[in-house]
Amino acid sequence: MTEEKRAHRPDLVLAGVPIWKGFLDEAAQRALLGEVRQVVRAAPMFSPRTPGGKPLSVQMTSAGRYGWYSDRQGYRYLPHHPSGTPWPEIPPEALDIWRTLFPAARAPDCCLVNLYRDGARMGLHQDRDEADFSQPVLSISLGDAALFRIGGPERRGPTRSVWLESGDVLALTGPSRLAFHGIDRIRFGSSRLLAGGGRLNLTLRVVD
């Protein structure tokens, strides 16, 4: 982690979303990546489907008390990996970032891990499967750059875009907690953090 005072002043606020560019230096990124590999070892990535049966282009897994899941039954949080094994612990390096940026928030009980390989995207959506919208959602980017799009609390409405790079952190918090957001494009191979390319995104949140 870089200097603590940076943590309290985002480098950029886009549509109410605070963004800390380069919050994690390369050493911190590698340390966190090592912890994420442990998570994936214990809870392998899977490919969720929309309730309509269409596969998402991202692969995902989770850590913590809950993990996000979707299939024809709908979007929800599960207390176990779909294989039945428990979700592993939330990476301590990610918890540190949460505590630094949101010392007054409740402890996160889920760390969703999304893997974007070449061509993966995430359509505009809200994070609204949690019980308490007063708690932030914290996003950490690792690996290839991604074009992030952020709008307002309603699906129709203007959006802004920003490239997120490895080590960047942002938060959906306060008035932007229910903002529609998504990933339009991955600049595949733009980072050498992940062997073979791709982007990992960690999102910490309070589920219940």
Add this chain to the structure above:
DNA sequence: AAGTCTCA
């Protein structure tokens, strides 16, 4: 329903 396609 977090997808995907089309068009201007």
Add this chain to the structure above:
DNA sequence: CCTG
């Protein structure tokens, strides 16, 4: 080709 890119953006919305």
